Amino acid sequence: MAVTGQAMLTLFYVLVLEQILQGLYNLWDGLGWLRLAQRRAGGHSGFYAPRVALFCPVKGAEPGLEQNISALTSFDYSDYEIFFAMAGADDPARKIIERITAASKHKVHIVIAGRPNDCGEKVNNLRAAILKATEGFDVYVFADSDGRPARNWLARLVAPLADSNLGAVTAFRWIFPQIGGLWSALASAWNAPAATYLGEHHRNFCWGGGTAIRRERFEQCNVMEFWNGSVSDDLSLTRALRQSGLPILFAPECMVPTMFDCNAAGLLEFTNRQIIITRVYESRLWVQGGIAHAVYCVAVLMGVGLFINHLVTGESAVQLLLLAIAPPVLSMGRGVLRLAAIMEVLPDWKTKLLADGWIWTFLAAVAPFLALWNTIVAMFSRQIRWRGIRYELISPGQTRILLR
Numbered sequence: 001m002a003v004t005g006q007a008m009l010t011l012f013y014v015l016v017l018e019q020i021l022q023g024l025y026n027l028w029d030g031l032g033w034l035r036l037a038q039r040r041a042g043g044h045s046g047f048y049a050p051r052v053a054l055f056c057p058v059k060g061a062e063p064g065l066e067q068n069i070s071a072l073t074s075f076d077y078s079d080y081e082i083f084f085a086m087a088g089a090d091d092p093a094r095k096i097i098e099r100i101t102a103a104s105k106h107k108v109h110i111v112i113a114g115r116p117n118d119c120g121e122k123v124n125n126l127r128a129a130i131l132k133a134t135e136g137f138d139v140y141v142f143a144d145s146d147g148r149p150a151r152n153w154l155a156r157l158v159a160p161l162a163d164s165n166l167g168a169v170t171a172f173r174w175i176f177p178q179i180g181g182l183w184s185a186l187a188s189a190w191n192a193p194a195a196t197y198l199g200e201h202h203r204n205f206c207w208g209g210g211t212a213i214r215r216e217r218f219e220q221c222n223v224m225e226f227w228n229g230s231v232s233d234d235l236s237l238t239r240a241l242r243q244s245g246l247p248i249l250f251a252p253e254c255m256v257p258t259m260f261d262c263n264a265a266g267l268l269e270f271t272n273r274q275i276i277i278t279r280v281y282e283s284r285l286w287v288q289g290g291i292a293h294a295v296y297c298v299a300v301l302m303g304v305g306l307f308i309n310h311l312v313t314g315e316s317a318v319q320l321l322l323l324a325i326a327p328p329v330l331s332m333g334r335g336v337l338r339l340a341a342i343m344e345v346l347p348d349w350k351t352k353l354l355a356d357g358w359i360w361t362f363l364a365a366v367a368p369f370l371a372l373w374n375t376i377v378a379m380f381s382r383q384i385r386w387r388g389i390r391y392e393l394i395s396p397g398q399t400r401i402l403l404r
Helices: 002-042 065-072 093-101 121-132 153-162 182-197 215-220 223-227 233-243 264-281 283-313 318-345 347-355 357-365 367-380
Strands: 052-057 080-086 108-112 139-143 168-170 173-176 210-214 248-250 256-259 383-386 389-395 398-403
Touching (some): 002 182, 002 283, 052 153, 065 093, 108 121, 210 215, 347 357
Parallel strands (some): 168 248
Antiparallel strands (some): 139 210
């Protein structure tokens, strides 16, 4: 028993040392991300202002839809048209869109895509909308109906495409709980680290709620072909760009405030779906994330367990507790840096960011446990539920609809 106990103690020391070193690196990386956010937020967006087709798939009258649609029609950008795409003409969102856009200065199209057969409904909606867009557009921009971007968002997202060598420009969401509650807060804390995964490197991925791409680039990369049989519009677009060797620029100044509330079941549905999609479309990232979350959780739980065991046996235990809480404290420190960076790029939301700051700091220490659970679920299931439809993700190019 003594040998086993010593082995457990040694393993704990190894794991917690790795986590402390990783946490310190994450703090350094967080400082770099903060500097990136400050530089991009304070910089001039440029003068490239091509004709834009803005695509937004919609389904249902979700909370905040009126404000979100209004934001999409109110950009400080002169030459763009909006294509709202939905599966059926009887979708409750249609009347809301028609009412909000009636006074819009920009032309608005409502595209009825029909029910999907071999792909996700969002992908099917986007494919139909793109087929309706004429060749007079220079740039395609993709947005989500649950986002509420700032007035200068479109101009800042499109401007970097002045560099014709870019594949695409992308942003990411920052989730704001509206009603409140632990589950919504945990969903926001869980989502936050994905934003800071993006940066000035070659590992960026496109996010479907905020991506701009030149039309000719979209066609050259055969994105429509990559969307065949797909449930993930953004990761399939990412695969198309990577296959062509084209870089994806991350624009943190274009972060999108996203309204989201959920209960416990909704939290698991959302987080499991994201990780299952990642497993199918970005398996290497799924493995890397799973290992990182597992080491973090095991190190913390082992430390707490050894601390309790040493208390019971009367051995010195304080050092074990201090080591066990070191990774969560470092994780919270990274959360503070992340929050500071988001306040730079979303200045209009600073009051709410400060009021709810505990979500992205204290809960940062808890989020890896949820992410580990999602990883385990993704090991045994490829089924997801998205906007009322249940899918089975057979491969990146093959999706089976199980229940509508």
